[in-house]
Amino acid sequence: VSVLGRAAPVDAPQSAAACAHCGAPVPPGAGRFCCTGCEGAHHLVQGLGLDAFYRRRDMADGALRPVPPPTLDFGVHVVRERDGAQRLDLIVSGLTCGACVWLVEQALLAEPGVHRARANLSTRRLGIVFEGEAARANELAALIARLGFRVAPFSPACLRASEDAEGRELARALGIAAFGAMNVMLVSVGTWSGGEMGEQTRHLMHWLAALIGLPTVLVAGMPLYRSAWRALRAGRLNMDCAVSLGVIATALMSLSETIRNGPFTWFDGATALLALMLAGRLLDRAARRRARQAVAEVLALQEGQVQVLGAPVPVPVERVAPGARILVAGGERLRLDAVLESDEALLDTAATTGESLPRRFVAGEALAAGGVNMGAPFVARVTAAAQDGSLAAMARLVERAEQARGRFPALADRAARIYVPIAHVVALLTFLGWWFLAGVPWQAALVPAVAALIITCPCGLAIAVPAVQVVAAGALFRRGVLVASPTALERLATADHVVLDKTGTLTEGRPRLLPGGWHDDELRAAAAIARASRHPLAQALVRACPEAPAREGVVETPGRGLSAGDDRLGSATFCGLAPDGTGMSLHLVRPGSPPVAFRFADAMRPDAAAAVAAFRRAGLGVELLSGDAPETVAQAAAEAGIAVHRGAADPAAKARRIAELAAEGRRVLMVGDGVNDAAALASAHVSAAPGEGVDLAQAASDFVLQGGGLLPLAEAITRAREAQRVAAQNIAFAFLYNIVAVPVAIAGLATPLIAALVMASSSLAVIGNALRLGRESR
Amino acid sequence: MGILLWLIPMALALGALGLWAFLWALRSGQFDDLDGAAARILFDDDQPRKGPR
Numbered sequence: 166v167s168v169l170g171r172a173a174p175v176d177a178p179q180s181a182a183a184c185a186h187c188g189a190p191v192p193p194g195a196g197r198f199c200c201t202g203c204e205g206a207h208h209l210v211q212g213l214g215l216d217a218f219y220r221r222r223d224m225a226d227g228a229l230r231p232v233p234p235p236t237l238d239f240g241v242h243v244v245r246e247r248d249g250a251q252r253l254d255l256i257v258s259g260l261t262c263g264a265c266v267w268l269v270e271q272a273l274l275a276e277p278g279v280h281r282a283r284a285n286l287s288t289r290r291l292g293i294v295f296e297g298e299a300a301r302a303n304e305l306a307a308l309i310a311r312l313g314f315r316v317a318p319f320s321p322a323c324l325r326a327s328e329d330a331e332g333r334e335l336a337r338a339l340g341i342a343a344f345g346a347m348n349v350m351l352v353s354v355g356t357w358s359g360g361e362m363g364e365q366t367r368h369l370m371h372w373l374a375a376l377i378g379l380p381t382v383l384v385a386g387m388p389l390y391r392s393a394w395r396a397l398r399a400g401r402l403n404m405d406c407a408v409s410l411g412v413i414a415t416a417l418m419s420l421s422e423t424i425r426n427g428p429f430t431w432f433d434g435a436t437a438l439l440a441l442m443l444a445g446r447l448l449d450r451a452a453r454r455r456a457r458q459a460v461a462e463v464l465a466l467q468e469g470q471v472q473v474l475g476a477p478v479p480v481p482v483e484r485v486a487p488g489a490r491i492l493v494a495g496g497e498r499l500r501l502d503a504v505l506e507s508d509e510a511l512l513d514t515a516a517t518t519g520e521s522l523p524r525r526f527v528a529g530e531a532l533a534a535g536g537v538n539m540g541a542p543f544v545a546r547v548t549a550a551a552q553d554g555s556l557a558a559m560a561r562l563v564e565r566a567e568q569a570r571g572r573f574p575a576l577a578d579r580a581a582r583i584y585v586p587i588a589h590v591v592a593l594l595t596f597l598g599w600w601f602l603a604g605v606p607w608q609a610a611l612v613p614a615v616a617a618l619i620i621t622c623p624c625g626l627a628i629a630v631p632a633v634q635v636v637a638a639g640a641l642f643r644r645g646v647l648v649a650s651p652t653a654l655e656r657l658a659t660a661d662h663v664v665l666d667k668t669g670t671l672t673e674g675r676p677r678l679l680p681g682g683w684h685d686d687e688l689r690a691a692a693a694i695a696r697a698s699r700h701p702l703a704q705a706l707v708r709a710c711p712e713a714p715a716r717e718g719v720v721e722t723p724g725r726g727l728s729a730g731d732d733r734l735g736s737a738t739f740c741g742l743a744p745d746g747t748g749m750s751l752h753l754v755r756p757g758s759p760p761v762a763f764r765f766a767d768a769m770r771p772d773a774a775a776a777v778a779a780f781r782r783a784g785l786g787v788e789l790l791s792g793d794a795p796e797t798v799a800q801a802a803a804e805a806g807i808a809v810h811r812g813a814a815d816p817a818a819k820a821r822r823i824a825e826l827a828a829e830g831r832r833v834l835m836v837g838d839g840v841n842d843a844a845a846l847a848s849a850h851v852s853a854a855p856g857e858g859v860d861l862a863q864a865a866s867d868f869v870l871q872g873g874g875l876l877p878l879a880e881a882i883t884r885a886r887e888a889q890r891v892a893a894q895n896i897a898f899a900f901l902y903n904i905v906a907v908p909v910a911i912a913g914l915a916t917p918l919i920a921a922l923v924m925a926s927s928s929l930a931v932i933g934n935a936l937r938l939g940r941e942s943r
Numbered sequence: 944m945g946i947l948l949w950l951i952p953m954a955l956a957l958g959a960l961g962l963w964a965f966l967w968a969l970r971s972g973q974f975d976d977l978d979g980a981a982a983r984i985l986f987d988d989d990q991p992r993k994g995p996r
Contacts (some may be wrong), residue, residue, distance in 0.1 A: 263982020286979030337969055344962040351954060366947070373951060 185219070186210075187229040187313060200711050202231035206313050210268065213275050221264035229259065229313035238470065238479050239302035242318040246294070250280060253302045254319035255291045257309060260284060269309060276305065287454075290319055331388075332450050338385040339443040345381025346436035349374045350921075353433040357918050364426065371423040371430045378432030382416045385439050388446070403578045407585040408442050411435075411618050418615040421608050429612075434619050434920045441628055441928055449631040449651065471500060474544065482551045489547045493538045495699055502554040503532050503545035511540030513701065515668050515839065520793055522676075522749065523700065535840045539699050541721065556840065575652050576889070577630040580896050588621040588903075595911045617910040620920055621903050628928050629895030632935035637888035640939055644877040646853075646868055653867035655892075656851035658885040659832050663780050664823065664845070666837035667791035667801050670855060671773050671875070674838070676701050676749060676765035678709040683761045689713045691753045691763065694727050694734045702751050703727070703734075705765055731756045767797075772876040773805045779879030785834065790814050790822055792841050819845035836878065838862050853878055884938075891938055895931045902927045 470479030596614035726735010795812030
C-alpha cells in the first residue's frame with residue numbers, strides 16, 4: 166500500500182462530487198461534504214496543518230466518515246508507566262494505509278502533553294504516551310473518532326488474536342535454519358568440488374559442517390518436531406512426522422559418516438529441508454493474518470463496559486453479577502441477558518433473531534443479549550452473568566461445532582497418510598537390502614537408506630500446498646474475501662449446497678427509502694427531524710437526504726415517532742392516521758399540509774441475484790433460511806431467484822437444518838451474519854460471514870467478506886476449485902519426481918549434490934505452478 | 944590450505960553476526976509492522992509544531 170500516487174488531490178476538480186473528507190459521493194448542490202461529521206473532521210485536519218493527508222490516502226470511499234465516539238471510559242484502560250507518564254493502547258479500525266498512520270500520529274502529537282504516538286499498521290494497535298490525568302484518554306480517543314476512525318481499548322481478546330508468538334517463533338527458526346543451511350552449504354560445496362582435497366581436509370570440513378548443522382537441526386526444527394509429536398500422540402501421521410524423521414535421521418547418519426570419515430555428509434540437505442519447510446509454514450500463516458486481524462478488530466469494537474446503577478464508573482461485562490441493575494444508553498448494545506425494568510424499550514434484535522425491524526418490549530419482558538437499544542435509555546435487571554448467558558452459550562455451541570470441523574484433514578495430510586508409510590518402508594528395505602544382501606557394514610547401508618528418505622522427503626508436498634494457499638488467498642483478498650482457517654479453501658472447493666441468511670446477508674440489513682409521491686422539500690423536512698433518532702427507518706431517511714440540517718427541539722417517543730413543535734414524524738397511529746399495517750413506513754404530518762408517507766424496504770444487496778445465479782452456475786443448490794417472518798422471507802427469495810426458503814427459524818432450527826443437509830450427504834456452505842447464525846455457521850461444512858456482521862458470526866466463519874458483496878464469494882468458489890486443482894497437480898508432480906529419484910537413491914548413486922538439486926528444482930517447479938493462480942483471469 | 948584456518952572462522956563469524964542481527968531485530972519488534980514500515984519511509988519531516996508546553 167503506497168502513500169504516494171493513486172488518490173488525486175481532493176481540491177482539484179473531479180468528475181463526480183466527492184466528500185472532501187471521506188471521499189463518498191455527495192449529491193449535487195450539497196456542498197463539499199457528505200455530512201456534518203466529515204465537515205468537522207476536515208476542519209480539524211486543516212487546522213492541524215495536516216491536509217497533506219488527503220493527497221496521500223489510499224482507502225475505500227466513505228470509510229472515513231466519522232461516527233459518534235464510543236460511550237466508553239478509556240480512563241480505566243490507562244496504564245501508569247514508571248516515569249509517571251500515562252500509556253493508553255487502542256485498537257483503531259479503519260487504519261488501512263500509511264497516510265492514515267501519519268494522520269493519526271501527527272494529530273495526536275500536535276496535542277500538548279502527548280509524548281509519543283505510534284500506530285502499527287499491521288495490527289491496528291495504537292500506543293499513546295501522554296502526561297496528565299488518566300481521564301485525558303477520553304479526549305484523545307474522541308479526537309481519533311472525530312477524524313473518522315473507530316477506536317476501542319486494546320483488550321486481552323484482541324491481543325490474543327493478533328499476538329503472533331507462534332509466527333515469531335517460526336520466523337526465528339527460519340532465520341536460524343537459513344543461516345545454518347547457507348553456511349553448511351559453503352563448506353559442502355568445497356568438498357563436492359574439491360576433487361584434489363586431501364582426506365584430512367575433507368574430514369575437517371565434515372566436522373565443521375557437523376558443528377553448524379547439528380545445533381541448527383536441533384534448534385530450528387523444534388516447531389516441526391512439536392507438531393509431529395502432537396500428531397503421533399493423537400495417533401495420526403502428518404507431513405511433519407515425515408519431515409522430522411527425515412531431518413533427524415539425516416543428521417544422525419551424517420554424524421556417523423563424519424565420525425568414520427565417509428566420502429559424503431548430508432548436513433546441507435537436512436538444514437536446507439528444514440529451512441524450506443519453515444518457509445512454507447510461515448507463508449501459510451501469512452496468508453491468514455489479515456482475516457485474523459479483521460476478526461480481532463470486530464471483537465475489540467464490540468467488547469465493552471456496562472453502566473451498573475450505583476457504580477461510579479462503567480464496569481467490564483464479565484464482572485457484572487446477576488441481579489445488578491444496568492443502564493443501557495441509546496445506541497448501545499445490550500451485552501447481558503436481562504429483564505426490562507423501565508416501562509418500555511425498543512431493541513434492534515436483527516443480530517439475535519434476524520428480524521429486520523426493531524421490536525418494542527414492555528416492563529418485565531426478557532431481553533436477550535446482543536440487541537441494540539434503538540430508543541431512549543432504559544434500565545434492566547441482569548438475569549445471568551456473562552459466562553452463563555445466552556451469548557456465552559452460543560459461543561460454546563460454536564466451539565463444539567468447530568472442534569468437530571477441526572478434524573477435517575488437510576489435503577497435504579491426507580497425501581502424507583499414504584505417502585509417509587510407503588517412504589519409510591522403502592527406506593527400511595533399502596537399509597536391510599544393503600546390509601544383508603550386499604553385505605556392506607551397517608553404517609554404509611545407512612547412507613543409501615537415508616538418502617532415499619531425504620529424497621522422498623516431501624518438500625515438494627510441504628511447500629506445494631502452502632504456496633497455493635498464499636497465492637489463492639492473496640487473489641481473494643484483492644476481491645474482499647478474507648480466508649480465516651487453514652483448510653477453508655479446500656472445503657469451499659467441495660461445497661455443493663449454499664444456505665443463505667436473509668437479513669444482513671442477502672439484504673443490506675437496513676431499510677432503504679423507496680421512491681414515492683413526495684417532494685424533495687418534504688423529504689428534507691422529514692430528514693431534518695429524523696436526524697434526532699437512531700431508529701433504522703429514521704436513519705434511512707437521513708441517508709436518503711444527508712444534506713438536511715438537524716432540526717432543533719425534536720422529542721422522541723421510542724418505537725412510535727418524533728415530534729418537533731407541531732410537526733410529527735412516525736408510525737401511522739402516532740401521526741393520528743389509519744394504521745397501515747406494514748411497519749415499514751414513516752409518515753410526516755405538518756399543520757396546513759397533507760400527510761406524506763415514506764415507504765421503506767430492506768433492500769437486496771445489489772449483487773444478490775447475480776450471486777445466486779453464480780452459485781447455481783457453480784453447481785450449488787441455493788436455499789434461504791431466516792429468522793424473519795415467512796412472508797418477508799418468501800418475498801426476498803422470489804426477488805433473489807431462490808426457490809427453497811424457510812422463515813421463522815431460530816438458531817437451533819438453523820443448525821438442525823444444516824445437520825439435516827449434512828445427513829443427506831450435502832456439503833453445505835452457510836453464509837450468515839448474526840448471533841443467531843453462529844451455530845449454523847460453525848456446524849456447516851464451510852461458512853462465510855459479511856464483514857459488518859457480529860463478532861461471534863465472524864469468529865465462527867472460514868471466510869470474512871469485506872466490501873459487502875456476495876458475488877466475490879461465488880467467484881471464490883471457482884477460485885478455490887482452481888486452487889485445489891493446482892494443489893493436486895503439485896502433489897502429483899512431487900510423487901512423479903520421487904518415482905524417478907528414489908531408484909537412484911536406493912541404488913546408492915545419489916550424492917548430496919544430487920539430493921540438493923532434486924530438492925531445489927522440485928520446490929521451484931511447485932512454487933512456479935502455484936504462482937499461475939495469482940494471474941487475474943479475465 | 945593454511946588459509947582455510949583464517950577464512951573459515953571469518954566466514955562463520957560474519958554469518959553469525961548476521962544471524963545475531965536478525966535475532967536482535969526480531970526481538971526488538973522490527974518485524975512487527977512490515978506494512979507500516981514500508982509506508983513510514985515516505986512520511987515528510989515537516990511535523991506540525993506544538994504549542995508551548
